[in-house]
Amino acid sequence: MPNDAQTHGIADHRLSPPDYADNFSDLHAPLSDHEALVAADRCYFCHDAPCMDACPTTIDIPLFIRQISTGTADSAANTIFSQNILGGMCARVCPTETLCEEVCVRETAEGKPVLIGLLQRYATDGMMAKAHPFSRAADTGKKIAVIGAGPAGLACAHRLSLNGHTVTVFDARTKGGGLNEFGIAAYKSVDDFAQSEVTWLLSIGGIDMKYDTALGNGLSIDALKADYDAVFLGIGLSGVNALRAEGEDKDNVRDAVDFIEDLRQAPDLGTLKVGRHVVVIGGGMTAVDAAVQSKLLGAENVTMVYRRGKGRMSASGFEQELATSKGVRIIYNAAPLRVIGNGAAQAVEFAYTHTVDGKLENTGETFTIAADQVFKAIGQTLDGAPKGLKLSGGKIKVDAVGQTSDPAIWAGGDCASGGDDLTVTAVAEGRDAADDIHKTLTAEG
Amino acid sequence: MADLTSNFIGIKSPNPFWLASAPPTDKEYNVRRAFEAGWGGVVWKTLGEEGPPIVNVNGPRYGGIYSGDRRLIGLNNIELITDRPLQQNLREIKAVKRDYPDRAMIVSLMVPCEEEAWKTILPVVEETGADGIELNFGCPHGMAERGMGAAVGQVPEYIEMVTRWCKQYTRMPVIVKLTPNITDIRMPAEAAMRGGADAVSLINTINSITSVNLDTFTPEPTIDGWGAHGGYCGPAVKPIALNMVAEIARNEATANLQISGIGGISTWRDAAEFMALGAGNVQVCTAAMTYGFKIVQEMISGLSQYMDEHEMTSTSEIVGRAVPNAKDWQDLNLNYIAKAKIDQDLCIKCGRCFAACEDTSHQAISMSDDRVFEVKNDECIACNLCVLVCPVENCISMEQQAAGTIDERTGKVVEAEYANWTTHPNNPSSVM
Numbered sequence: 094m095p096n097d098a099q100t101h102g103i104a105d106h107r108l109s110p111p112d113y114a115d116n117f118s119d120l121h122a123p124l125s126d127h128e129a130l131v132a133a134d135r136c137y138f139c140h141d142a143p144c145m146d147a148c149p150t151t152i153d154i155p156l157f158i159r160q161i162s163t164g165t166a167d168s169a170a171n172t173i174f175s176q177n178i179l180g181g182m183c184a185r186v187c188p189t190e191t192l193c194e195e196v197c198v199r200e201t202a203e204g205k206p207v208l209i210g211l212l213q214r215y216a217t218d219g220m221m222a223k224a225h226p227f228s229r230a231a232d233t234g235k236k237i238a239v240i241g242a243g244p245a246g247l248a249c250a251h252r253l254s255l256n257g258h259t260v261t262v263f264d265a266r267t268k269g270g271g272l273n274e275f276g277i278a279a280y281k282s283v284d285d286f287a288q289s290e291v292t293w294l295l296s297i298g299g300i301d302m303k304y305d306t307a308l309g310n311g312l313s314i315d316a317l318k319a320d321y322d323a324v325f326l327g328i329g330l331s332g333v334n335a336l337r338a339e340g341e342d343k344d345n346v347r348d349a350v351d352f353i354e355d356l357r358q359a360p361d362l363g364t365l366k367v368g369r370h371v372v373v374i375g376g377g378m379t380a381v382d383a384a385v386q387s388k389l390l391g392a393e394n395v396t397m398v399y400r401r402g403k404g405r406m407s408a409s410g411f412e413q414e415l416a417t418s419k420g421v422r423i424i425y426n427a428a429p430l431r432v433i434g435n436g437a438a439q440a441v442e443f444a445y446t447h448t449v450d451g452k453l454e455n456t457g458e459t460f461t462i463a464a465d466q467v468f469k470a471i472g473q474t475l476d477g478a479p480k481g482l483k484l485s486g487g488k489i490k491v492d493a494v495g496q497t498s499d500p501a502i503w504a505g506g507d508c509a510s511g512g513d514d515l516t517v518t519a520v521a522e523g524r525d526a527a528d529d530i531h532k533t534l535t536a537e538g
Numbered sequence: 539m540a541d542l543t544s545n546f547i548g549i550k551s552p553n554p555f556w557l558a559s560a561p562p563t564d565k566e567y568n569v570r571r572a573f574e575a576g577w578g579g580v581v582w583k584t585l586g587e588e589g590p591p592i593v594n595v596n597g598p599r600y601g602g603i604y605s606g607d608r609r610l611i612g613l614n615n616i617e618l619i620t621d622r623p624l625q626q627n628l629r630e631i632k633a634v635k636r637d638y639p640d641r642a643m644i645v646s647l648m649v650p651c652e653e654e655a656w657k658t659i660l661p662v663v664e665e666t667g668a669d670g671i672e673l674n675f676g677c678p679h680g681m682a683e684r685g686m687g688a689a690v691g692q693v694p695e696y697i698e699m700v701t702r703w704c705k706q707y708t709r710m711p712v713i714v715k716l717t718p719n720i721t722d723i724r725m726p727a728e729a730a731m732r733g734g735a736d737a738v739s740l741i742n743t744i745n746s747i748t749s750v751n752l753d754t755f756t757p758e759p760t761i762d763g764w765g766a767h768g769g770y771c772g773p774a775v776k777p778i779a780l781n782m783v784a785e786i787a788r789n790e791a792t793a794n795l796q797i798s799g800i801g802g803i804s805t806w807r808d809a810a811e812f813m814a815l816g817a818g819n820v821q822v823c824t825a826a827m828t829y830g831f832k833i834v835q836e837m838i839s840g841l842s843q844y845m846d847e848h849e850m851t852s853t854s855e856i857v858g859r860a861v862p863n864a865k866d867w868q869d870l871n872l873n874y875i876a877k878a879k880i881d882q883d884l885c886i887k888c889g890r891c892f893a894a895c896e897d898t899s900h901q902a903i904s905m906s907d908d909r910v911f912e913v914k915n916d917e918c919i920a921c922n923l924c925v926l927v928c929p930v931e932n933c934i935s936m937e938q939q940a941a942g943t944i945d946e947r948t949g950k951v952v953e954a955e956y957a958n959w960t961t962h963p964n965n966p967s968s969v970m
Contacts, residue, residue: 140832160836165806165839165843
């Protein structure tokens with residue numbers, strides 16, 4: 094092992110191969126049959142269950158757990174997939190601690206919710222290993238273009254195909270999955286699950302995938318509108334916010350999303366270079382994913398710096414605890430002033446902040462942290478949306494069923510207004526838009 | 539998805555899951571909710587004769603028994619038949635049946651044991667468009683004190699007589715609901731058959747007192763310091779009900795009598811078990827009272843998955859499949875030898891199997907200093923107690939010993955041939 098955690102600068106192979114494998118194994122091991130039965134037994138089968146309301150895709154959680162407890166996990170999987178065709182990925186990446194499990198009545202009663210996420214994984218993994226549970230309705234003769242093969246686009250495409258429509262999905266990258274494939278921490282989706290899920294989802298048929306094709310790069314919205322009966326946009330947020338701090342153009346100052354993407358696509362984690370002293374700026378899930386994975390790649394010191402307080406951080410309490418349990422230090426209430434270094438980053442100077450009359454201000458006190466690698470994770474922005482669509486809050490403006498200001502175009506997922514930027518929300522929006530497209534196209538008669 | 543359509547004595551329903559005559563089926567409001575939730579049919583809560591409705595107590599009607607984690611496994615009930623006017627019930631039955639023509643609508647009846655009373659009520663029930671009637675010969679509390687319910691069901695001659703009246707005065711199929719509070723369930727079933735019943739349904743509730751308050755020394759549920767026995771139901775009664783259903787199904791005299799199975803059914807599996815032992819369909823109450831009407835969704839999906847996995851296309855393929863295997867003790871193969879086996883990978887080393895075997899059975903499990911538990915084949919009689927007390931599924935199993943091997947306990951060779959008690963040399967009346 095040529096390098097270790099103390100190797101100066103940015104280095105690869107800081108760990109031994111078994112350490113990489115161990116660090117990037119499943120964050121939560123799947124439940125065994127016995128564990129699933131014990132976990133399912135704790136569900137009270139609540140009426141009008143709070144967990145179901147808290148789920149953006151409104152999965153009938155009490156029903157699927159009861160189905161697991163009566164030995165019919167495939168029926169449970171059906172219950173899940175009929176609402177959320179990406180129920181397998183959502184079981185892995187959903188922040189259940191702020192959704193279904195937060196409102197579980199056993200969380201209220203005992204501080205220990207039913208393990209809904211893991212039970213969902215138990216049911217969906219079982220079914221996905223066997224077959225695709227649904228078959229398409231008779232062909233409607235309608236064609237729909239879906240732009241973006243992320244969670245929103247895939248959910249939309251699947252629901253459209255289910256209803257008998259023919260779908261073409263265009264994606265700028267070389268494979269599908271969107272952020273499931275490129276944007277989440279590796280330990281949440283091991284064994285190439287994102288790709289297996291895409292393959293499994295597409296096995297319903299009726300969906301043609303066109304990769305390496307993006308709006309403005311071989312695709313024009315007008316041509317799509319002419320060639321297809323409807324268009325769905327699930328293009329995500331491909332722009333990245335700037336730090337607006339001096340020196341952010343120095344070497345080894347990167348967007349966290351790029352680092353995460355490199356990591357997800359790396360065939361050998363040992364070849365990834367990571368700094369000895371890593372600083373991540375931001376307070377969302379992307380910041381946590383970048384910080385934790387830097388630590389797991391062998392960085393000696395990883396510091397996450399967020400400009401506001403703990404309570405305002407968009408990463409959940411669980412994610413923050415995960416970060417600190419892996420050895421990440423989190424500094425709250427500090428904003429970057431400048432990146433220091435001669436060509437490449439060597440340190441970052443921060444100012445402490447406080448809120449005065451609702452406005453965030455620097456207190457005047459500053460500090461400096463050594464940093465030979467700096468990751469920016471302060472949010473993504475909409476980029477490349479078709480001209481002419483109305484926007485709301487920097488995103489494509491949509492109504493409750495995903496229709497944009499253009500009656501032939503629907504949108505969902507992170508690029509669309511409304512909802513949190515979560516996989517499960519994207520799935521719900523893609524699915525609902527598909528249902529509305531179906532309604533619109535079949536009503537035209 | 540498998541076809542769950544059910545045809546029970548000519549009454550069709552989209553699935554074999556009916557709600558039993560009980561509090562959940564007392565009113566139009568509830569029954570509409572039940573049908574919206576997916577129930578295949580209901581047996582409307584028992585109607586009495588025209589006149590001032592009966593009255594119920596105004597204190598607790600139910601008592602309960604819990605397993606751990608406050609799971610309600612037994613329910614005791616002292617509610618009587620409907621306490622709403624007959625005409626109102628009839629109006630509501632008619633309205634619901636009109637709106638849900640594909641669901642089974644059975645009306646439960648209990649009037650005095652007089653021909654005129656039955657002759658009077660049958661035409662007005664028929665007029666609602668109901669698909670059939672169920673004769674409540676089972677309620678063990680209150681009404682039995684007035685010569686109805688279980689008081690009829692405990693006298694086979696009365697069962698036969700009333701059933702015959704009903705077959706005479708209505709074209710509707712007649713289901714006779716039996717009380718388990720008797721010594722031999724085959725007698726009332728045979729009486730119902732003689733009277734011309736199209737089917738029997740069982741079990742109704744079992745006489746019970748759920749508990750006693752040890753501060754006030756009153757039986758529960760308590761009404762102003764006193765308690766009366768009620769009718770016991772829920773998951774705890776299922777084994778009793780299964781046996782009674784099987785008794786009727788394998789009785790030659792009633793082998794062709796249709797059975798609607800009732801008693802603690804909570805899941806698709808419970809339902810399938812009743813059907814395998816001869817029930818053409820099932821009725822549910824306590825599970826709905828505990829969890830709401832939505833539980834039928836699990837029953838539907840579960841039975842459907844089971845049928846798909848077993849390549850069955852009709853529920854009739856399940857009905858009666860286990861009946862030929864339900865025998866008397868004397869028929870069981872005494873040459874069948876099994877031994878318990880503990881899967882050391884699954885064992886969590888709780889020691890419950892050891893305690894059970896060492897203290898209360900045959901000292902056939904050893905325990906090492908480092909808590910490894912192993913079966914002693916030379917002591918194990920395969921009683922199954924260790925399997926039952928083990929908290930881990932499939933950790934302990936019973937393994938059949940192959941013919942020709944030596945049973946270490948007896949030192950004898952395991953015989954391949956079937957041999958039962960009737961031919962055993964130790965049996966003084968064996969027929970060799």
